[in-house]
Amino acid sequence: MQVNLMDFWPRIWEATYQTLLMVGISLLAATLIGLPLGIILVVTRQGGLLENKPVFNAFSTVVNFFRSIPFIILLVAILPFTRFVVGSSIGTAAAVVPLVIFSAPYIARLVESSLLEVKPGVIEAAEAMGASPWQIIRRVYIPEGLSSIVLNLTIATIGLVGASAMAGFVGGGGLGDLAISYGYQRFETDIMIATVLLLVLIVQITQTIGNFASKKIRRQ
Amino acid sequence: MIQFEKVSKVYQHNGNDLRAVDGVDFTVHKGEIFGVIGFSGAGKSTLIRLVNLLERPTEGRVLVNGEDLTQLPKPDLRKVRKRIGMIFQHFNLLESKTVHHNVAFPLSLSGTPKKEVDQRVNEILEFVGLSDKAKQYPEELSGGQKQRVGIARALATSPDILLCDEATSALDPETTKSILKLLQKVRDEYGITILMITHEMNVVREVCDRIAVMESGKVIEKGSIFDLFSNPQHPTTQNFVRTVMENDIPASILNGIEERGASRNIYRVTFVDESAGQPVLSQVAKKFDVEVNVLFGQITELQGIPFGHLVVELQGEDQEVLRVINHIQQTVSVQEVTSNAG
Ligand SMILES: Nc1ncnc2c1ncn2[C@@H]1O[C@H](COP(=O)(O)OP(=O)(O)O)[C@@H](O)[C@H]1O
Ligand SMILES: [Mg+2]
Numbered sequence: 001m002q003v004n005l006m007d008f009w010p011r012i013w014e015a016t017y018q019t020l021l022m023v024g025i026s027l028l029a030a031t032l033i034g035l036p037l038g039i040i041l042v043v044t045r046q047g048g049l050l051e052n053k054p055v056f057n058a059f060s061t062v063v064n065f066f067r068s069i070p071f072i073i074l075l076v077a078i079l080p081f082t083r084f085v086v087g088s089s090i091g092t093a094a095a096v097v098p099l100v101i102f103s104a105p106y107i108a109r110l111v112e113s114s115l116l117e118v119k120p121g122v123i124e125a126a127e128a129m130g131a132s133p134w135q136i137i138r139r140v141y142i143p144e145g146l147s148s149i150v151l152n153l154t155i156a157t158i159g160l161v162g163a164s165a166m167a168g169f170v171g172g173g174g175l176g177d178l179a180i181s182y183g184y185q186r187f188e189t190d191i192m193i194a195t196v197l198l199l200v201l202i203v204q205i206t207q208t209i210g211n212f213a214s215k216k217i218r219r220q
Numbered sequence: 221m222i223q224f225e226k227v228s229k230v231y232q233h234n235g236n237d238l239r240a241v242d243g244v245d246f247t248v249h250k251g252e253i254f255g256v257i258g259f260s261g262a263g264k265s266t267l268i269r270l271v272n273l274l275e276r277p278t279e280g281r282v283l284v285n286g287e288d289l290t291q292l293p294k295p296d297l298r299k300v301r302k303r304i305g306m307i308f309q310h311f312n313l314l315e316s317k318t319v320h321h322n323v324a325f326p327l328s329l330s331g332t333p334k335k336e337v338d339q340r341v342n343e344i345l346e347f348v349g350l351s352d353k354a355k356q357y358p359e360e361l362s363g364g365q366k367q368r369v370g371i372a373r374a375l376a377t378s379p380d381i382l383l384c385d386e387a388t389s390a391l392d393p394e395t396t397k398s399i400l401k402l403l404q405k406v407r408d409e410y411g412i413t414i415l416m417i418t419h420e421m422n423v424v425r426e427v428c429d430r431i432a433v434m435e436s437g438k439v440i441e442k443g444s445i446f447d448l449f450s451n452p453q454h455p456t457t458q459n460f461v462r463t464v465m466e467n468d469i470p471a472s473i474l475n476g477i478e479e480r481g482a483s484r485n486i487y488r489v490t491f492v493d494e495s496a497g498q499p500v501l502s503q504v505a506k507k508f509d510v511e512v513n514v515l516f517g518q519i520t521e522l523q524g525i526p527f528g529h530l531v532v533e534l535q536g537e538d539q540e541v542l543r544v545i546n547h548i549q550q551t552v553s554v555q556e557v558t559s560n561a562g
Contacts, residue, residue: 125312128272129326129377130301139325143316218316219357 008191011178016198018092019174022164026099027157033104034156035149037063038111039137049123049133063105071102071163075170082170095164095172103160110152111145118144147218154210158203165199175199222248222271222381222415227280228437229266240266242437243280248415250380253407255424256417257460258434264417267434268383271415272304273297284381302330305374305412309386311366313358313373319345320354323372330377340376347409348372348402364395371402375410382406384416388423400426421464425449425522433457445522450490450553465520469531469557473515485541486515486557489548490529492522500548501532508544510536531557 037059043049044056069077075098082097083089118141126140142149165176175195183192229241240263248254258264269275270282273289281288284304289297313322320341327337345351348368358366367387374382384403388396404427406412418424424431425445432442433456441454449465452458462468489501505512512532519528534541545554 119310119312121308121310121312122314124274125306125308126325128274128301128304128306128383129329129373130298131329132298135329139329140314144314146316 008182012175012191012194012198015173015175015178015195016202018172019161019164019176019199019202022092022095022099022167022172022174023157023160025096026103026160026164027153029096029100030103030107030156030160031153033100034107035111037104037108038115039141041108041112042115042141043133043137049136063108066101066105067109069102071098072166072169074098074102075166079170090171092167092172092174094170095167095174098170099160099163099167102163103156106159107153107156110156111149114145114148114152115141117148147214150217151210151214154207154214157206157210161199161202161206175202221250221283221285221413222254223281223283223286224267224270225281225283227267227270227277227282229263229270229275230278239437241270241277244434244437244439245280246432246439246442248413250413251407251411252429253403253414253416253427255428255431256415256434256439257419257421257424257431258417259419259456262434263437264419264434265385266437268385268415268417271381271383272301272306302326302377303379304381304383305377305379306383306385307367307370307374307387309389311358311363311370311390313366313369315358318355318357319350319361319369319372322358322369323376326373326377341372344372344375347375347405362395363391364398367391367395367399368402371399371406375406375412378410380412382412382414384414386418387416389418389420393422396420396423397426403427421460425464425520427523429523433460446492446527449520449522449527450492465518465528469516473531476515485534485536485538486531487534487545488529488531488555488557490553490555491551492527493525500551501530504534504544504548508536508547509540510534510544 040059041056041063044052044059046053046056048056066074078098078101079089082094085097086093088094122144123136123140126136131139164172164174165179167174168177168180175198179192179195179199182188183195224244224246227241227244228239231238231240242263244267256264256267266275270277271284276290281290284300287300289300292300314325317325323341323344324337327340332340341354342351345354348371350365350368350372353361353365358369361369370387382403387403388399391399400423403414403416407414416423416428428445430442430444431448432439433448433454434440435454435456441448441452441457448457449461452461491500501512501514504510511534513535514530514532516531517528519526521527534544536544548554
């Protein structure tokens, strides 16, 4: 049975909305987890502000562990946990849980690398001025690294858009799901093209906003 | 006032002890500009970082205004650090903040009210001559301007000590001069004690009251700038002096001395300020029965005062020459020069 693209628009819009919702919520939650993790990784490392080898090793190992699991496996593996958190193991909300667990450690590493770009001399100058470790994190590391963090979060967002395409496995919906279930499995080429174009558009817009925001932050 | 009391800093390097600072013992007096000079790796940065405890001494003590900072709990140490300004070779400014906010930074750390901060920042930017740059970002400034921001930031909390780690080493000679002038103004107007480290002799020559020469973690020589320039003892010190003032008599002149025979009366006359040197020698030529033949000379400036030496040949009777030496020794220092010793 052939589906008319025009008739299909409401489904496409709904899928777009689901994708944006999944990506947006996951990004927010993953950043809330990943940012502090990234900071912990930077300050506890050797020669760091609050050097602490056991803490660094523990966090670093956990981050590596989750980063080494392919998303599609993670998605299935944590189903019980997902059910525990959102009360259901299917639907858009259920897709958010694995997306967060997938991207939070990634964001932690990206934040870590952004903060490591902050010149050690600047940190040292703040120490010499009598800044406390917390003041250095909040008033030196974060503002000095923010432009780079934003650029890196853009990369993470685009990664999330890609991962969210697999959310169909848990009935998460979204553009990727649509492309697979109609475009691929039912050979609806029009719908395939339309959804892929929309994904391309979302990625383009995300990157443009990210670049702009990063540049703006650098010079304010 | 900063007192180094037999201070050492030992690092572990491939299982061996590396004595980056080794038994350093000297005092920097209040209101003094004290320079530490040494080649790269001599331990200068480690030494200066011992003052505000960016590094902790392994042995000995450092007293800042009579206080041993290692004894302080962390919050108190932070308070004391606000009384010790520091500037750096690469400025270390916050790139994401304007000049104004960079200078305001140390004040805002202690929760100073905004009005007070703004007033202080304006005042200090005026002092360093950057009032018109308050709204600009560090990357829009030249090296010299960045260091002025660094100085303004260091002075914002009205410290009584300023530590300068190679503060002019990334700057060209002209800019270096202007920054050194500014540091002198800091000392003269605020009475701030300045400890500066550098590997450049022309920097210490310009502004330092006293200097210490460091090598392999040790202070190998120290004294007033005039002492070290007129009479450097250690070969390293002599090398440093040579970087700004050629002490050796050029070979061509030495050869000339040899050719003209053995019994020559050649002397090195070292003088400070313009009242010595030339006038003394021209008087000699009038007063005594000798000819004064200047073979070689070098003049430089130490803290704005001419300083140098002339190598002269005194032609005349030996008796008369001795009388001349006795006479001029009252105002200048005189050393005999032989053809095989500079
Ligand atoms: N944190 C450190 N760990 C190990 N060795 C160090 C450390 N800091 C400095 N050093 C060593 O101490 C010596 C003196 O260094 P430094 O004080 O930076 O010299 P300078 O400032 O005179 O160039 C060098 O050999 C350097 O490699
Ligand atoms: Mg150094």
